[in-house]
Amino acid sequence: MSRLKNKTLKVNDKKALQLVTDLMAIPGKSGEEGQIAAEIQRRLLAAGLPEKQIAFDKAHKKSSIGGECGNMIVKLPGTVKGPRRLLMAHMDTVPLCVGAEPVKKGKLIHSKSPLTALGADDRGGCSVILNALLTILEQDLPHPPLTFVWMVQEEIGLVGVRHLATSKLGKPAMCFNWDGKLSDMVCIGATGDSGMLIHISGVASHAGAHPELGVSAAVIAGKAIDDLASNGWHGLVVKGKDAGSSNIGVLSGGAATNVVMPELTIKAEARSHNPRFRERILNEFKKAFEKAARTVKNSAGKRGKVSFESYLKYDSFRLSQDEPAVQTASQAIQKLGGTPELTIGNGGLDANWMTAHGFPTVTLGCGQQDIHTTSETLMIDEYLKACQIGLTLATATESDA
Incomplete structure (x- = not known):
């Protein structure tokens, strides 16, 4: 339980734990x-939120996989x-x-089956912000203007947030994202990622009768x-x-196997x-594949061809x-007895x-451990601390005396 003097801001640990347990049991991979x-x-709605305050954008309509719904946005x-x-997490x-x-086993929650992961990533985050909003509604707590967003399709390349209808957010000044491990960690930056699609066209021939007439796309790739x-x-x-x-x-x-790979x-x-260094890596890939294509030819002097396409998945920040969001998150952690640790991530968030949309956002942990594996667990103590931090930030009490 929270050490806050104001009893109205105490998180109900039992309810918060049941909430995340319930949400992790609901299937919902990207697009579903x-x-x-x-x-x-x-x-x-059961807690009394008017239905008109719940909106969905059409981010899924812009996704290559489609999807059942867009990002869910609640504005108070x-x-x-x-x-x-703004408080946010991703649903998929x-x-x-x-x-x-x-x-539940001791201080961890895990999946009963050894064949499945748990879904703490990111139902833990979903539960943190939902618990904060439900507590505000049920206890009629005072609060500043708030926006809550449950994103879609994060796991397949940050698709939902990329196509987020930012006009529906209400111009938030500070944004807090829950998606990580330790509750005291404040991620203030992350790497950028560019994708590459490389197509090699060789020359097909019978690998037994006339291998010399072929130009192997595999050999070109191997050389590159x-x-x-x-x-x-x-x-x-x-x-x-x-570095990158x-x-x-x-x-x-x-x-x-009897055809030279075409x-x-x-x-x-x-x-x-560093965006410039990332571009340099892309250029080196392009040069390597084009050079390899020039060095492989068949007995008639024919060579293969390479087409190279690169595209931005997300930029670094x-x-x-x-930054106000960094300062405010740190104050909330300190108020609850923690020591904020500022970090930089090597994965996309x-x-x-x-941040690229113009809304500087920090990411906080919520107890996720060993994500994307069958060993995934939710650290109960860290999750409950995250719930208290979320409620503190949602009620703007982090700097109270």
Whole structure:
């Protein structure tokens, strides 16, 4: 329970724990968030929130996979003066979480089946902000203007937040995202990520009768990958003071072992906190594949071709320690007896696109552990601390004496 002197701001641990247990049991991989969205909406209406204050945007209409619903947005006018605050989390889970049966064991919650993940990522975050809003509604707590957003399709590349209808947010001055492990950690920045789609066109021939007439797309790819790895452009990439990473994650092509491979498609990525260095990694990939294509030819002198496409998934960002959202989150953690730790992430967060949209956003932890694996757990103590931090921020009491 909270140590706050104001008893109205005490989180009900039992209710908060039951809430997250219930939400983690609801299936909802990316594009299939309809059921979890309906449950959140049902609980809000039962707590007395007018239905007109619940809105859905059309982010899913702009997604390549479609989807059952868009981002869910709840906007409340303030009962006390102050800048608008936004609290957010994402509803979707990775597919491995579908079928999870949350079970409490000691200070952890895990999935009953060893074949499924849990869904603490990010039903933990969903529960933190839902608990805050439900507590405000049920106890009629004073609060500044508030916006709550439950995002869709985070797990497949921050798709929901990228297409968020920002005009529906009410111009929040501070934004807080729950999606992480420790409640005292305040993530103020994250890396950027660019994707690559590389298509290699070779020349088909019978691999037994006339192998010399073929130009193997696989050989071109192999030469390019060897070039990149040998020169330090694949995996962890460090060049002087610049650092980043790259990965070739998907290769697809070929039809039979007796045909010299005529086509190969490669999907890869490049990450760096420095946009210019990320662009340099992309250029090195392009050069390596084009060079490899020039060096492979058949007996008739024919060569293969390479097409290279790169695209931004999300850009990097880093907030100043003086940013109001950073200061306010830190004050809330300190008020509750914690020590805020400012961090920078090497993975993408919904905060990347929120900040790009013009809404500086910090990300806080909510007890997630070993995410995206069958060993995933929710750390109960950290989750409950996160709930208290969320309620403190939603009621703007972090700087009270």
